[in-house]
Amino acid sequence: xxxxxxxxxxxxxxxxxxxxxxxxxxxxxxxxxxxxxxxxxxxxxxxxxxxxxxxxxxxxxxxxxxxxxxxxxxxxxxxxxxxxxxxxxxxxxxxxxxxxxxxxxxxxxxxxxxxxxxxxxxxxxxx
Amino acid sequence: xxxxxxxxxxxxxxxxxxxxxxxxxxxxxxxxxxxxxxxxxxxxxxxxxxxxxxxxxxxxxxxxxxxxxxxxxxxxxxxxxxxxxxxxxxxxxxxxxxxxxxxxxxxxxxxxxxxxxxxxxxxxxxxxxxxxxxxxxxxxxxxxxxxxxxxxxxxxxxxxxxxxxxxxxxxxxxxxxxxxxxxxxxxxxxxxxxxxxxxxxxxxxxxxxxxxxxxxxxxxxxxxxxxxxxxxxxxxxxxxxxxxxxxxxxxxxxxxxxxxxxxxxxxxxxxxxxxxxxxxxxxxxxxxxxxxxxxxxxxxxxxxxxxxxxxxxxxxxxxxxxxxxxxxxxxxxxxxxxxxxxxxxxxxxxxxxxxxxxxxxxxxxxxxxxxxxxxxxxxxxxxxxxxxxxxxxxxxxxxxxxxxxxxxx
Numbered sequence: 001x002x003x004x005x006x007x008x009x010x011x012x013x014x015x016x017x018x019x020x021x022x023x024x025x026x027x028x029x030x031x032x033x034x035x036x037x038x039x040x041x042x043x044x045x046x047x048x049x050x051x052x053x054x055x056x057x058x059x060x061x062x063x064x065x066x067x068x069x070x071x072x073x074x075x076x077x078x079x080x081x082x083x084x085x086x087x088x089x090x091x092x093x094x095x096x097x098x099x100x101x102x103x104x105x106x107x108x109x110x111x112x113x114x115x116x117x118x119x120x121x122x123x124x125x126x127x
Numbered sequence: 128x129x130x131x132x133x134x135x136x137x138x139x140x141x142x143x144x145x146x147x148x149x150x151x152x153x154x155x156x157x158x159x160x161x162x163x164x165x166x167x168x169x170x171x172x173x174x175x176x177x178x179x180x181x182x183x184x185x186x187x188x189x190x191x192x193x194x195x196x197x198x199x200x201x202x203x204x205x206x207x208x209x210x211x212x213x214x215x216x217x218x219x220x221x222x223x224x225x226x227x228x229x230x231x232x233x234x235x236x237x238x239x240x241x242x243x244x245x246x247x248x249x250x251x252x253x254x255x256x257x258x259x260x261x262x263x264x265x266x267x268x269x270x271x272x273x274x275x276x277x278x279x280x281x282x283x284x285x286x287x288x289x290x291x292x293x294x295x296x297x298x299x300x301x302x303x304x305x306x307x308x309x310x311x312x313x314x315x316x317x318x319x320x321x322x323x324x325x326x327x328x329x330x331x332x333x334x335x336x337x338x339x340x341x342x343x344x345x346x347x348x349x350x351x352x353x354x355x356x357x358x359x360x361x362x363x364x365x366x367x368x369x370x371x372x373x374x375x376x377x378x379x380x381x382x383x384x385x386x387x388x389x390x391x392x393x394x395x396x397x398x399x400x401x402x403x404x405x406x407x408x409x410x411x412x413x414x415x416x417x418x419x420x421x422x423x424x425x426x427x428x429x430x431x432x433x434x435x436x437x438x439x440x441x442x443x444x445x446x447x448x449x450x451x452x453x454x455x456x457x458x459x460x461x462x463x464x465x466x467x468x469x470x471x472x473x474x475x476x477x478x479x480x481x482x483x484x485x486x487x488x489x490x491x492x493x494x495x496x497x498x499x500x501x502x503x504x505x506x507x508x509x510x511x512x513x514x515x516x517x518x519x520x521x522x523x524x525x526x527x528x529x530x531x532x533x534x535x536x
Contacts, residue, residue: 007255055184
């Protein structure tokens with residue numbers, strides 16, 4: 001039957017339904033397993049082949065040699081586009097995507113993360 | 128000029144427009160007598176940037192041509208590279224590509240349905256379709272790791288495999304979406320306000336659609352039976368059974384009907400892909416350096432035919448990349464559709480082609496604001512400006528002047 005107000009039943013039903021949106025930040029949605037979030041770097045696995053640097057589309061990662069078979073990674077979270085190509089390119093699985101996505105900071109400097117064997121446990125720079 | 132004739136500029140900055148584009152409408156009273164479209168306000172130089180990066184980096188750049196049809200652009204680009212390199216992509220990878228492509232079509236068409244509802248003042252439809260769209264967005268996030276810019280493609284295959292549990296999730300979501308789509312089809316055919324508002328608006332007859340080169344749902348709603356998925360099969364479409372939806376309404380209502388019925392075809396394709404998906408590897412090893420050659424790749428994006436041209440020169444970087452987004456083919460049609468129509472029809476007629484103006488911008492043409500001339504800067508003037516600019520940066524080109532003959536001088 002062609003008449004106006006065909007959606008009215010649905011609209012009235014919605015009045016008694018819970019909201020479709022979630023109450024972020026009080027309720028946090030679990031990210032899917034394949035989520036490409038903040039990078040994790042394992043300095044002990046790194047062999048310094050620099051393939052991640054070569055393939056990065058946005059020059060967000062820099063691997064530096066600091067000693068005999070010792071490497072550090074400088075990751076610029078502001079430049080990173082979270083494509084995880086570096087994770088795919090790495091032949092030794094020294095890089096990993098995490099589910100961490102709340103990365104907003106107040107200054108640009110705070111978005112530059114240096115990961116070495118010493119700072120591995122606390123990758124956040126001191127502010 | 129008649130006393131009732133006047134011109135209305137709409138854009139590039141306008142509260143009703145979502146993207147920067149400019150329309151100049153010549154009005155006679157309330158009727159539009161002619162319309163010119165000016166693009167180029169969001170030119171990002173993507174084609175040139177592609178030439179400065181390796182193929183792997185280009186995938187992620189090309190993917191960002193469009194946020195809604197990111198998989199379309201990436202697949203289209205990669206198909207061209209794979210053709211030049213002569214890679215035999217595994218069948219499973221082709222099926223996964225097809226699956227993501229159809230899920231993308233579902234989310235794009237649901238998005239359009241909401242936008243169309245919003246443009247005609249039917250915001251209830253916007254709220255409901257966008258709520259249901261979240262179902263397919265969650266599935267895309269589950270499969271690829273992100274809601275938009277899926278990064279699913281790589282040269283020679285796909286990056287992520289699909290597990291049996293994920294297949295069950297997709298089937299469950301497809302059932303939900305199919306039920307909701309049936310409801311929208313019912314609404315679209317029974318709700319008088321939608322039928323009356325959209326019927327006869329933005330008429331585009333068959334001959335005009337062919338002559339003006341309309342693509343995608345815009346052309347199919349005018350009875351043009353054209354779909355790259357069937358006419359020039361890519362990925363796994365050659366092995367799948369589906370109908371190409373056409374409609375004889377030739378107006379905005381027809382375009383809405385084509386899109387909702389295409390949703391039903393997409394669900395059919397998704398189910399076939401999941402049932403027929405062969406086992407095996409998902410990628411073949413691709414060389415970093417692509418041999419010299421050129422290829423043109425076509426792809427049926429949700430908005431219509433997407434065309435990418437890639438020229439390789441044997442290095443790890445392309446020599447030339449050309450992108451033609453579907454909106455470029457459809458944007459001239461809008462001017463034709465709006466001729467002798469009322470100004471109030473303009474938002475919905477523009478929205479009916481599902482425009483993506485920022486994806487379309489491949490060039491910016493500057494005009495001198497005083498004379499209106501397009502020759503903003505002559506070649507020698509541009510050249511001396513460039514030399515001066517570099518000199519300020521500490522690079523001196525005065526030696527080069529002796530080596531090369533300056534054209535135009």
